[in-house]
Amino acid sequence: MTGPEARKALCYRLGAAAVLAVVAAMGLVASTGPGRAWLHRVDSGWLGERAMDSLARLRSAEDWSGAQPLRPGQDYTWLKAGAAPLRIAHALGDAGLPTANTLGAMRAAYQAGLRVFEVDLVLEGGELHCQHDPGPQPGIARDGCTFGALLGVLPADAWLVLDLKTDFSGTGQQVVERLKAHADARRVVFQLYRPEDFARFNGWQREIALPGPIVTAYLAHRRVDHVAFHVARSGVRAFTLPLQRLPALHERPAGMAVLVHPVHDCGAWASAGAAQVDGLYTRASLRCGSPLAAGAS
Template identity: 60%
Template sequence: MGRQGARGRAVIGFVGVALLATVGFLATSCGRQWLHRVDSAVLGERGTDTWARVRGSEDWSGVEPLRPNQDYAWLAAAGAPVRIAHALGESDLPTANTLGAARRAYRAGLRVLEVDLVMEDGELRCQHDPGPQGDLVKDGCTFETLLTTVPGDAWILLDLKSDFEAAGEYVVNRIKGTADARRVVFQLYQPQDFSLFNRWQSKADLPGPVLTTYRVRRSVDHVALQAGRLGVAALAVPLDRLPALSVRPAGAVVLAHPVHDCTAWAEAMRRVDGVYTLSSLQCAHSFKVGSS
């Protein structure tokens, strides 16, 4: 009995240590990423969706739809499959979000250029994060200079990293009543963004927006089911959440990001209609782009 008791205590101790180690791992950034990948690839984000519903912080079922007859001419200009220049076509490079990158993306034939924008010192600057940019190239790219740099037959797709309402108001006040309004495309992130966008569209002749899920707490299927009702014709999904998408949004194309190499391209194109990518990326595929 003594030997069996000692063995039992050893087993309990081992299980306890293993449990603590597992909890500790899941509390780390790597652990959370691993758990998210399992939830996405195996469970279809049911864990993510359950937790979001318990918290009750995000409900898409009552979101105000877009106005009818949205202008999505920019999707046709982006080619087939759709190609969007990620961070002006040079994401993860020191030249990301620069005017030079925008020029190179345009010369490469891309006609929809996505840019990260941060509000600092009263202007929208082309950068992914606030504060000093380290080794990243700075060449004077702001929302203002980008408007004058990007030719009039290309669209600028906004990824607003600052307060959405404040940054959006800045953009709308700058472009309302101008031809630029028709080539500035918003991305919407949260349910409340739709009512803001509807208000802005009453002030400026804005094209149809993208609904992007990279900040969404509900499952991508939940949002995709709502996309048709909301009148959205473009749904963007992060590459790591793509395995959980089993629903095709009615009347909408699906876009994946980031797609920076041909392996990611091949993975994405089995499921989606287009990608946010590098302007220099050339894989074993054919595509049509806007005229150069």
């Protein structure tokens, strides 16, 4: 073996050893807490999430290569709803605040110039409520925000992005049934979370004219390069991932917008700008010193 080949083989063995070490540590450390968070940062920043990916392949059948392709001609007009990068009003513009997911937050975000509004929805008692979690929500403002109420006040030049917090299939079907009676389903954007969601979404698109969806890596345990590659292959043009997982995305598929969350402070704003993302989920009130550069996709 020549000198360069020997060095390459050594680097490979060292890399594999590092992955195995982090896999072992992640298996031993509690599922939450600073220790595991630190290991995730190491895995994301240095190993491209290969340790997470190895654990996922051992523990589950999650495989994005089996995601059903979307129908051709997906409508992604909503990606151009405003200046680049796209600012998405997180929780209708007040994420993390008592007024999150309220009609008032959406009105304020619209006045601030945002045109794409992400809302958390839970299905309870047959109603689609605007809230982050099921059950009672003490300390959270209420102003009658439901999916139906949102559709009734959504401006003609705006879109809704849905973050379904209860069962994807059942909650999504309720959304579709409501949209069948609504004039413009093309302004309601679904987020898909798992490979099996593609088949369900394709069925909904046969019922109503929905725009092209987002795929989010929020619940994905495979490495983001694996997810992004197969998501793009399936015809998706919008990919969302948590900001802390962005360093692990080494290959951005051509023609696919990369969106990140959460961007609730100027530190996160600067990180998103340095990475040249195509869009971000942010608070409508956030104002930082430097404008974000347009995305690279």
